Amino acid sequence: MPTTYEPIATQTLGSNAATVTFSSIPATYTDLVIIAQMKNNGTGSDFLATFNSDSGSNYSRTILGGNGSSTYSARATNASFARFNYSEPITTDGNTIYKINIFNYSNTTTNKTVINRADRGVTSTVAIVNLWRSTSAINSITFATDLSGNFVSGSIITIYGIKAA
Amino acid sequence: MANTYFPIATTTVGSGGAATIEFTSIPQTYTDLLLKLSFRSSAAGAHGGSAQMIFNNSTAQNYSFTFLRGSGFTSPGTGTSAGVAYIRVTNNHPTAGNTASTFGNSDVYIYNYTSSSAKSTSEDSVEENNTSECYAQITAGVWTLTNAITSIKLTSEATSFVQYSTATLYGIKKN
Numbered sequence: 001m002p003t004t005y006e007p008i009a010t011q012t013l014g015s016n017a018a019t020v021t022f023s024s025i026p027a028t029y030t031d032l033v034i035i036a037q038m039k040n041n042g043t044g045s046d047f048l049a050t051f052n053s054d055s056g057s058n059y060s061r062t063i064l065g066g067n068g069s070s071t072y073s074a075r076a077t078n079a080s081f082a083r084f085n086y087s088e089p090i091t092t093d094g095n096t097i098y099k100i101n102i103f104n105y106s107n108t109t110t111n112k113t114v115i116n117r118a119d120r121g122v123t124s125t126v127a128i129v130n131l132w133r134s135t136s137a138i139n140s141i142t143f144a145t146d147l148s149g150n151f152v153s154g155s156i157i158t159i160y161g162i163k164a165a
Numbered sequence: 166m167a168n169t170y171f172p173i174a175t176t177t178v179g180s181g182g183a184a185t186i187e188f189t190s191i192p193q194t195y196t197d198l199l200l201k202l203s204f205r206s207s208a209a210g211a212h213g214g215s216a217q218m219i220f221n222n223s224t225a226q227n228y229s230f231t232f233l234r235g236s237g238f239t240s241p242g243t244g245t246s247a248g249v250a251y252i253r254v255t256n257n258h259p260t261a262g263n264t265a266s267t268f269g270n271s272d273v274y275i276y277n278y279t280s281s282s283a284k285s286t287s288e289d290s291v292e293e294n295n296t297s298e299c300y301a302q303i304t305a306g307v308w309t310l311t312n313a314i315t316s317i318k319l320t321s322e323a324t325s326f327v328q329y330s331t332a333t334l335y336g337i338k339k340n
Contacts, residue, residue, distance in 0.1 A: 005170035010339045035197065035339075037276060037285075066233030066243025088305075095307060097276050097285040119287045121307025122229040122247050156277075158196070158339040160169070 008032075010158040016041070016150040022159055023140040027106040029161030034100040036143070036157045038090045044149015045089030047098055048081045051112065051138045055080045058133045065126030081144070082130040088118035090145060094154065096120040105138040112138060169338035171195070176332050182207055182325040186332045189316040193279045195336030200273035200317070203331045204258045208323035211262030212298065214269065215322040217251035218306075220284065220314045224250045230286075230306040232256065238298035251320070252306035255290045260323055264294040268330065278314040283307055 006029075011020055025032075038047060057078040063086045064073050074086060088096045100116040114130040132138075141159075145151060176186045191198070206214035219228070229247040234256065246253070258269025269292040276285045286306035293299045308314075319332060 005337075007169050007339045035276065064233070066231065066241070068231045068243055068245025071233060071241045071243050093283070095283055095285055097287060097305075099274060099287055117287050117289075117303065119231075119285060119305030121231060121252075121285055121305045122245065123231060125231050125233050125287075125303050125305035127233075127303055160337075160339075 004163045006161050008159045008161050010156065013151055013153050013155045016152050018150050019142050019144045020151060020157055021140060021142040025139050025141065025159070026161070027137050027139065029106060030104065030164040031162040032102040032105050033160040033162060034098070034102070034157065036098040036100070037094050038096070038098070038155045039092060039094040039152045040090045040145065040149055041152045042092060044145030044147050045091070046146040047084040047090055047118070047143070048145065049084065049141055049143045050081050051132050051134070052136055052140055053142065054132070054134060059130060061128055061130040063126060063128045065124060067124045082114060082132060084116045084128060085118040086126050086128065088120045088124045088126055102138065108135055108137055110135060171336045173334045173336050178326045178328055178330040180328050182327050184321055184325045186319045186326065187316060188334050191315050191317065191334070192336065193313060194338070196277065196339040197337040198275040198278050198314070199335040199337060200275070201333045201335070202255060202271040202273065202319070203268045204255055204271070205268045205327045205330055206258065206260045206321050206323040207325050207327050208260045209262065210260055212257040212292070212300070213260040213323045214255065214258035215253055216255040216258070217320045217322060218254045218273065219251050219318050220308055221312055221316055222318060223310065226250050227309045228252050228306065230304050232302055232304040234300060234302040236298050236300050252286060252308070253304065254288050254319070256302050257300045258292050259294055264296070267294045275314065280313070281311045283309045283311065284314060
């Protein structure tokens with residue numbers, strides 16, 4: 001069986017960090033899958049990212065979620081980052097999980113679509129689509145949180161590459 | 166670079182049906198687990214199929230889940246079951262009253278199943294059978310015990326899984 005689903009890199013934080021960057025992402029795959037289990041120290045609850053260090057107003061997103069008692073949908077346009085949560089915050093226990101799919105990240109002909117799930121079992125489930133309006137291949141991803149918060153020790157992010165046939 | 170997406174085991178239900186499907190002695194050598202399910206139940210009526218998942222044969226009330234569901238028939242709905250004895254991994258998969266030979270499908274992703282912390286899960290579940298009422302659902306689950314997961318049991322809430330229902334367990338390594 002050909003190898004089509006490969007780990008590219010994992011970062012497990014040993015100390016607090018305001019950002020986590022994966023650079024020099026090889027362009028040899030078709031899609032990326034990112035699995036993240038993040039923890040904070042009570043400050044910084046959003047899970048955000050920029051691609052290729054682009055902090056221009058080139059991101060937009062649509063959110064669909066449910067919290068057990070109500071459903072919701074939200075949008076943002078001309079944002080300066082991609083966002084992977086809405087009401088599923090990063091918390092101290094790390095029990096919110098993020099699964100992020102980046103489609104056709106290595107091509108240079110299309111803008112980049114990202115679909116992710118953010119799940120916190122007892123309180124919320126959400127699906128989000130982000131668009132990065134750039135035809136550049138994604139070669140680096142910088143993850144950050146909000147409110148000048150930090151990711152703390154024990155946070156884990158793994159990037160997998162998926163090849164088309 | 167090594168391949169890291171391995172099939173561990175597959176179960177295909179035989180002609181007599183099966184009330185449960187179980188994976189035991191799950192190797193502890195992966196990072197995450199992925200279940201791919203294709204289920205239909207033998208209960209009468211339509212849309213009655215659901216399946217529950219438990220770990221390590223534990224039926225203590227240490228599971229919780231929150232779902233978001235659309236049917237095309239009514240407004241989208243959401244619900245939470247906290248402190249229950251299972252995570253529901255499919256909801257309204259086809260039963261005897263639905264289009265023949267049609268199965269509901271689910272992906273169940275289980276994160277860090279060997280860790281000594283609570284286990285989080287993500288489910289994507291669909292039932293489409295060319296009628297006015299079908300279902301798409303996403304679910305977040307958690308098992309708050311800190312044991313490594315060594316077995317998974319899937320139980321039909323509606324009589325039994327019919328012949329040709331399948332469950333495949335994959336292991337995913339990060340290195």
